[in-house]
Amino acid sequence: MPFVSDSQSFGRAFKDFRDGFSQRELWLALGWQDIKQRYRRSVLGPFWITIATGLQAAAMGVLYATLFGQPLSSYLPYVTVGLIVWNVINASILEGSDVFIANEGLIKQLPSALSVHVYRLVWRQFLFFAHNLIxxxxxxxxxxxxRHLHWTALLAxxxxxxxFLNAIWVTIVFGIFSTRYRDLAPILG
Known part of the structure; x- marks a missing residue:
């Protein structure tokens, strides 16, 4: 009867996803609170990440445009978009591997779906992405x-x-594995 228990596990998992998504107010507020908490007492707040990303993109763009003999005006935007998207992927993996461990106290005290913490992390990454998109x-x-944008740019x-849908499952997979195998988070880092 292992198939029946697997079926029940999948059913519980999908129920947790639905329940977690229905608790939007909670994970939207918690994600926003994470950003406010991280940059409390800071003058620029989350725009420090935007400034750091902009400086990193500019440095990489100038360096690689020079090394590859590319015009900066066409190369820098590609480097910038790539870096912004890479930050989302990187954070989904690294912070995702710690999502359940870091929220252990909240998981034990707050009667909510476990997926709330996954949605919270992805929402927080979306907010950072929106800041960096500036x-x-x-x-x-x-x-x-x-002048060079075509209608196909809307495919973005x-x-x-x-x-961000992929960020959800990546966060879940690495979060589950890191909860069981604590050495995974440092290895990913």
Whole structure:
């Protein structure tokens, strides 16, 4: 009868996903609170991440444009978008591996679905992504990117939806494995 128990486990897992998603107010508030807590007493708040990402993108863009003999005006926007998306992927893996361990106290005290913590982390990453997207929005008029945009650029919207849907399952997989195998988080780091 292992198939029946597996079926019940999948049923409970999907119920947890539904219950967690229905508790949107909780994970939206917790994710926003995480950002406020992290940058409490800071003048620029979460824009420190935007500044750091912008400086990193500029340094990498200038370096690699020079090394590869590419014009900076066309190479820097690609490096910037790649870095912004990579930050989401990287955080989904690294912070995802710690999602259940870091929220142990809240999991024990708050009667909610476990997926609330996954949604909270992905929501927080979406907020960081939105802050970092400001860098690209500034680049559009500065480098005249809008002249080169085609209607196919709208495909980035479903691409971003897929990126954050993938962030959910990546967070869950690494979170579960890291809960059982505590050495996984340092290995991923």
């Amino acid at each position: 860098i690209y929005v500034v680049m559009v008029p500065v480098f005249g990117i809008w 919207i479903p691409g971003l939806v897929l990126l």
